[in-house]
Amino acid sequence: xxxxxxxxxxxxxxxxxxxxxxxxxxxxxxxxxxxxxxxxxxxxxxxxxxxxxxxxxxxxxxxxxxxxxxxxxxxxxxxxxxxxxxxxxxxxxxxxxxxxxxxxxxxxxxxxxxxxxxxxxxxxxxxxxxxxxxxxxxxxxxxxxxxxxxxxxxxxxxxxxxxxxxxxxxxxxxxxxxxxxxxxxxxxxxxxxxxxxxxxxxxxxxxxxxxxxxxxxxxxxxxxxxxxxxxxxxxxxxxxxxxxxxxxxxxxxxxxxxxxxxxxxxxxxxxxxxxxxxxxxxxxxxxxxxxxxxxxxxxxxxxxxxxxxxxxxxxxxxxxxxxxxxxxxxxxxxxxxxxxxxxxxxxxxxxxxxxxxxxxxxxxxxxxxxxxxxxxxxxxxxxxxxxxxxxxxxxxxxxxxxxxxxxxxxxxxxxxxxxxxxxxxxxxxxxxxxxxxxxxxxxxxxxxxxxxxxxxxxxxxxxxxxxxxxxxxxxxxxxxxxxxxxxxxxxxxxxxxxxxxxxxxxxxxxxxxxxxxxxxxxxxxxxxxxxxxxxxxxxxxxxxxxxxxxxxxxxxxxxxxxxxxxxxxxxxxxxxxxxxxxxxxxxxxxxxxxxxxxxxxxxxxxxxxxxxxxxxxxxxxxxxxxxxxxxxxxxxxxxxxxxxxxxxxxxxxxxxxxxxxxxxxxxxxxxxxxxxxxxxxxxxxxxxxxxxxxxxxxxxxxxxxxxxxxxxxxxxxxxxxxxxxxxxxxxxxxxxxxxxxxxxxxxxxxxxxxxxxxxxxxxxxxxxxxxxxxxxxxxxxxxxxxxxxxxxxxxxxxxxxxxxxxxxxxxxxxxxxxxxxxxxxxxxxxxxxxxxxxxxxxxxxxxxxxxxxxxxxxxxxxxxxxxxxxxxxxxxxxxxxxxxxxxxxxxxxxxxxxxxxxxxxxx
Numbered sequence: 001x002x003x004x005x006x007x008x009x010x011x012x013x014x015x016x017x018x019x020x021x022x023x024x025x026x027x028x029x030x031x032x033x034x035x036x037x038x039x040x041x042x043x044x045x046x047x048x049x050x051x052x053x054x055x056x057x058x059x060x061x062x063x064x065x066x067x068x069x070x071x072x073x074x075x076x077x078x079x080x081x082x083x084x085x086x087x088x089x090x091x092x093x094x095x096x097x098x099x100x101x102x103x104x105x106x107x108x109x110x111x112x113x114x115x116x117x118x119x120x121x122x123x124x125x126x127x128x129x130x131x132x133x134x135x136x137x138x139x140x141x142x143x144x145x146x147x148x149x150x151x152x153x154x155x156x157x158x159x160x161x162x163x164x165x166x167x168x169x170x171x172x173x174x175x176x177x178x179x180x181x182x183x184x185x186x187x188x189x190x191x192x193x194x195x196x197x198x199x200x201x202x203x204x205x206x207x208x209x210x211x212x213x214x215x216x217x218x219x220x221x222x223x224x225x226x227x228x229x230x231x232x233x234x235x236x237x238x239x240x241x242x243x244x245x246x247x248x249x250x251x252x253x254x255x256x257x258x259x260x261x262x263x264x265x266x267x268x269x270x271x272x273x274x275x276x277x278x279x280x281x282x283x284x285x286x287x288x289x290x291x292x293x294x295x296x297x298x299x300x301x302x303x304x305x306x307x308x309x310x311x312x313x314x315x316x317x318x319x320x321x322x323x324x325x326x327x328x329x330x331x332x333x334x335x336x337x338x339x340x341x342x343x344x345x346x347x348x349x350x351x352x353x354x355x356x357x358x359x360x361x362x363x364x365x366x367x368x369x370x371x372x373x374x375x376x377x378x379x380x381x382x383x384x385x386x387x388x389x390x391x392x393x394x395x396x397x398x399x400x401x402x403x404x405x406x407x408x409x410x411x412x413x414x415x416x417x418x419x420x421x422x423x424x425x426x427x428x429x430x431x432x433x434x435x436x437x438x439x440x441x442x443x444x445x446x447x448x449x450x451x452x453x454x455x456x457x458x459x460x461x462x463x464x465x466x467x468x469x470x471x472x473x474x475x476x477x478x479x480x481x482x483x484x485x486x487x488x489x490x491x492x493x494x495x496x497x498x499x500x501x502x503x504x505x506x507x508x509x510x511x512x513x514x515x516x517x518x519x520x521x522x523x524x525x526x527x528x529x530x531x532x533x534x535x536x537x538x539x540x541x542x543x544x545x546x547x548x549x550x551x552x553x554x555x556x557x558x559x560x561x562x563x564x565x566x567x568x569x570x571x572x573x574x575x576x577x578x579x580x581x582x583x584x585x586x587x588x589x590x591x592x593x594x595x596x597x598x599x600x601x602x603x604x605x606x607x608x609x610x611x612x613x614x615x616x617x618x619x620x621x622x623x624x625x626x627x628x629x630x631x632x633x634x635x636x637x638x639x640x641x642x643x644x645x646x647x648x649x650x651x652x653x654x655x656x657x658x659x660x661x662x663x664x665x666x667x668x669x670x671x672x673x674x675x676x677x678x679x680x681x682x683x684x685x686x687x688x689x690x691x692x693x694x695x696x697x698x699x700x701x702x703x704x705x706x707x708x709x710x711x712x713x714x715x716x717x718x719x720x721x722x723x724x725x726x727x728x729x730x731x732x733x734x735x736x737x738x739x740x741x742x743x744x745x746x747x748x749x750x751x752x753x754x755x756x757x758x759x760x761x762x763x764x765x766x767x768x769x770x771x772x773x774x775x776x777x778x779x780x781x782x783x784x785x786x787x788x789x790x791x792x793x794x795x796x797x798x799x800x801x802x803x804x805x806x807x808x809x810x811x812x813x814x815x816x817x818x819x820x821x822x823x824x825x826x827x828x829x830x831x832x833x834x835x836x837x838x839x840x841x842x843x844x845x846x847x848x849x850x851x852x853x854x855x856x857x858x859x860x861x862x863x864x865x866x867x868x869x870x871x872x873x874x875x876x877x878x879x880x881x882x883x884x885x886x887x888x889x890x891x892x893x894x895x896x897x898x899x900x901x902x903x904x905x906x907x
Contacts, residue, residue: 048060048129051136051145052144056081064148132147176194180282182210182279184276198261262285265280309326310328313328316406333348376388388412389410440530500516500517511535564577617645642658767802777815778817837889838889880896
């Protein structure tokens with residue numbers, strides 16, 4: 001543990017406190033030497049000032065009245081000094097005796113300074129002050145002047161300072177950051193435990209080594225060795241300046257491996273400017289270095305994700321005109337992108353808010369503020385008001401002159417609705433609280449009733465006037481009477497009593513009553529008690545119902561195989577249901593920790609579980625994971641765990657609750673289904689491939705037969721032969737379609753980062769002859785981003801959907817097709833709209849099945865596999881596909897959605 005706190009890391013509070021005390025002493029000295037200044041300060045100073053002599057108080061300033069909670073000077077001067085202090089001081093001395101001592105010392109020495117506990121007149125609150133007593137002469141008579149300063153804030157600050165110092169020592173020992181302390185010759189003289197962990201050394205192996213020790217074999221990012229003078233600690237000693245963010249690769253001699261470190265060195269200087277010591281901190285960034293390459297490779301993808309952020313983003317000229325806007329901004333405000341780019345920001349503001357925003361813009365341009373954030377309503381295109389959180393920042397050119405504004409707009413309509421609901425709930429709760437006191441009794445210690453306030457007289461077995469003056473034993477059962485007397489006795493001993501309960505028997509039905517008792521202030525001879533009596537019958541019935549429900553829940557968990565769990569993050573403890581203990585394999589009388597649970601997790605899944613837990617608690621990521629449990633005496637089982645954390649307003653997690661379910665059977669079924677599907681696909685591919693050869697022979701020989709017998713066959717016989725050739729040709733086309741269907745996900749390009757527009761252009765290249773032949777028109781809308789997909793399969797998907805739109809059109813009506821693309825934060829969506837023959841909505845379920853056709857072959861050619869192939873491609877990418885149509889003759893709209901990010905295990 002560090003025994004010396006570096007000077008640069010100490011809080012500046014002591015210096016500030018010392019400066020404040022010195023300034024106060026100077027002000028008090030000046031006060032004694034200037035009568036005129038004293039009179040001014042006497043009336044306006046925040047310090048309380050009062051004068052008193054043998055007859056008591058005879059003057060005070062306004063701050064004194066405020067400090068003690070008096071309405072005017074007359075009320076204060078009528079008080080005795082004993083009324084302003086508690087009976088005892090913090091040192092447990094009698095206040096009156098100690099006060100006389102200080103007054104005597106002041107009379108003898110002329111001045112006394114000390115800390116004191118005072119008590120307010122109105123609320124009786126006890127609070128600390130610092131008092132300066134001065135013996136002054138007024139009209140030849142010695143009196144005492146008292147100057148008092150409220151030091152509650154200072155006391156709290158001193159307490160926080162002590163806590164902060166203790167926390168700092170704990171932090172240094174437990175922080176996940178390596179820290180070493182070097183002397184002026186760079187030798188290591190101190191270290192924290194994490195430094196040993198990072199460097200893979202024992203303490204005796206680290207102490208005494210220098211930054212120049214060749215065993216470290218320190219390298220730059222480019223692989224070149226560090227020169228001695230360029231290393232952080234020697235450089236900090238040489239320049240006497242901090243050295244920050246130095247990246248280096250260090251050899252760990254004991255482990256014979258390398259670790260990447262981000263190093264900072266902070267020199268500590270003596271009064272003469274010489275270096276006393278250097279604090280060196282370093283963090284393991286090995287994983288970050290490994291991730292940098294992956295980060296560069298996915299740069300395009302992340303740039304696209306940023307462009308389509310879930311909040312509105314726009315850049316605005318200095319004159320208020322939109323320069324760029326993102327898709328979310330357009331959706332929130334109801335404008336098309338080209339409409340916003342022709343507008344200024346002013347039409348989005350309510351008339352009464354425009355001056356408010358203009359003032360903020362002027363402050364931005366003048367440099368008074370760097371940015372601003374406001375929550376207001378904004379006017380959308382359809383004139384409805386949208387609650388939004390707007391943040392605006394001014395961006396400058398390289399030469400420092402204002403260039404443009406960048407603004408983000410978040411839709412907080414739902415949050416506002418929640419706030420209004422919370423306000424309504426709070427008002428309702430306040431009204432409920434105002435009605436809580438059902439019965440209020442004033443009782444003696446023996447149970448004698450002096451007075452009753454009955455908000456609910458129905459809780460009394462007798463009229464109020466018949467109860468006052470009697471003992472509670474006269475109208476309560478012996479058991480209830482014992483409870484009341486127990487509460488009174490407890491209140492007499494400690495000042496209050498809470499939570500005492502008894503059952504009140506009535507002919508209309510039994511009631512459960514809860515008592516709260518407190519001793520009444522001002523009781524002289526015998527103590528009186530205020531007793532609050534509340535009807536908690538409904539609560540007791542609810543508790544019984546809750547117990548019954550908990551029993552049912554435990555039974556449902558036990559027989560349903562679902563366990564519940566809770567992590568109390570404040571007290572670091574796990575709370576599991578009985579079923580959870582059984583699933584994880586612990587006896588239900590044990591108290592397992594998080595680490596105990598991790599031991600049961602399969603080693604290959606352990607880090608995933610840790611990462612998912614951390615990402616949910618720190619980033620709010622969804623917590624829905626599947627992992628394996630593995631023990632030496634039981635077979636491996638699959639579990640699914642779903643959870644949700646609760647947080648304090650500052651973001652600190654409070655607890656983490658969720659459920660766990662054994663999904664081993666489901667996993668086994670999925671594996672078997674996957675194997676079965678693979679066998680079926682291989683069978684379909686083999687059968688389809690092998691069937692084509694004999695079918696080609698049939699087609700060839702039928703064609704030869706038709707040619708050879710063309711002169712011998714009549715017209716009907718030739719037609720029969722042509723039917724056979726057409727049937728074989730159609731069967732060959734169906735087999736080819738079946739082959740294509742079986743190849744999806746196996747015989748095509750792998751899923752990777754591709755340009756969706758390039759896939760679209762390739763599909764349109766294949767369809768150019770059909771488009772020109774049909775004299776149709778094709779319109780493209782939207783942005784076509786970089787996505788994760790198979791280029792071959794995306795091209796085939798787009799080609800099939802657009803080809804269908806070209807094929808299924810009305811006679812004598814050229815096809816008009818609109819292909820649009822859009823993205824959200826997580827998905828890429830494409831729609832293909834046409835003016836074709838339309839679809840009966842009762843036929844939607846048949847569309848995407850293999851060999852399913854809605855139209856006769858004589859009207860439209862096809863195999864009936866195209867849309868089934870589209871569905872399989874979309875499902876291979878983890879997406880969705882669908883169709884919309886108002887009916888026959890009304891055109892159709894086919895759409896599909898693909899996730900922008902494929903799962904890690906996607907092949």
